[in-house]
Amino acid sequence: KAGVTQTPRYLIKTRGQQVTLSCSPISGHRSVSWYQQTPGQGLQFLFEYFSETQRNKGNFPGRFSGRQFSNSRSEMNVSTLELGDSALYLCASSLALFRADHEQYFGPGTRLTVT
């Protein structure tokens, strides 16, 4: 069974632009969570999607948004990019809506650099 895939793997954007990242979960998994990892803040939860609906959201500004399609694939969008948005963006999938005892499977990440 294929793992979680993320595209693109690397991305360079200019301040003020917008970017869309894609995540394909493991086949059969219906929940996709997004995380941001920076050297200063570490890993932080962005949001979780399940059945095409955002179910949970972290403390990030409205410039960060996402969506999920009927095949469970998810996209994350960041508008009006800032230098501080440079980070590794990871998605993780699980069988069902996040629960403490459900294991999440992480993708390889998309490394975004904002110049």
Add this chain to the structure above:
Amino acid sequence: KNEVEQSPQNLTAQEGEFITINCSYSVGISALHWLQQHPGGGIVSLFMLSSGKKKHGRLIATINIQEKHSSLHITASHPRDSAVYICAVTLRGAQKLVFGQGTRLTINP
């Protein structure tokens, strides 16, 4: 103060040594996770535990709920164990993970 604190932040050891990484948390949790992140970014879930102890190969994870503390042990460490180890918790009543800052482990041959 972070809800999840790990120590040490960096650890360098020789091949074969017994390794211990610690994680303390200050909130009520439903579960604690240990994750491994290799250079390049990919994260692998090592353990998920809510009580007691779990073992997988040379890795052992323990948790003491009363003391709000968990440890990850690596026996007979090997250079391929070099990675960042991250402790994460599920806050009781919340549906998301909160992460520690990670411990960078380097095992020299």
